[in-house]
Amino acid sequence: MIVVGVVGRSGSGKTTLVERLVPALAETRRVGTVKSIHHEVELDESGTDTYRHRIAGAAHVVGVTPTLTASFRPVGKADGEDVALERALDEFGDDVDVVLVEGFTDAPLPKIVVGDAGARAGDAGDAGPGEVLARVADSSAADVDALVERILALDGGTH
Numbered sequence: 001m002i003v004v005g006v007v008g009r010s011g012s013g014k015t016t017l018v019e020r021l022v023p024a025l026a027e028t029r030r031v032g033t034v035k036s037i038h039h040e041v042e043l044d045e046s047g048t049d050t051y052r053h054r055i056a057g058a059a060h061v062v063g064v065t066p067t068l069t070a071s072f073r074p075v076g077k078a079d080g081e082d083v084a085l086e087r088a089l090d091e092f093g094d095d096v097d098v099v100l101v102e103g104f105t106d107a108p109l110p111k112i113v114v115g116d117a118g119a120r121a122g123d124a125g126d127a128g129p130g131e132v133l134a135r136v137a138d139s140s141a142a143d144v145d146a147l148v149e150r151i152l153a154l155d156g157g158t159h
Helices: 014-024 049-055 083-094 146-150
Strands: 002-008 031-035 062-066 070-071 096-103 111-114 131-135
Touching: 002 014, 002 131, 002 146, 014 031, 014 096, 014 146, 031 083, 049 062, 049 070, 083 096, 131 146
Parallel strands: 002 096, 002 111, 031 096, 111 131
Antiparallel strands: 062 070
């Protein structure tokens, strides 16, 4: 599995770049994404049966609808971001070929840095550990084909 981080400051265009990369990668690969969320949000609606199962103390709740499956576990980032990311990547199993990880700057992953036009690819700067594959000043104008080539050129030994 190839795992690549997409990092940058808040509002830099990380999500926009992920939205552009996913369909381009999905032309030839199965793609998954992981998003680091820095504030508390309730992903399971209060009062639903899955919420009630989780609040009752279930260690893992899976909800299955006609078109989606959702998994809820009360673990989050309590054990640290590195453990949380590893756990999230393990969720994919063999279901995907490429995972784009938005956020998790401190993870030692190859990364695409969004919004910092002043630095060059290969220069870690504020990107945290891991190789900088590219720096993208404007995610809506980025050369997605070139980024996909860089991602697919990785040997998959990142996880």
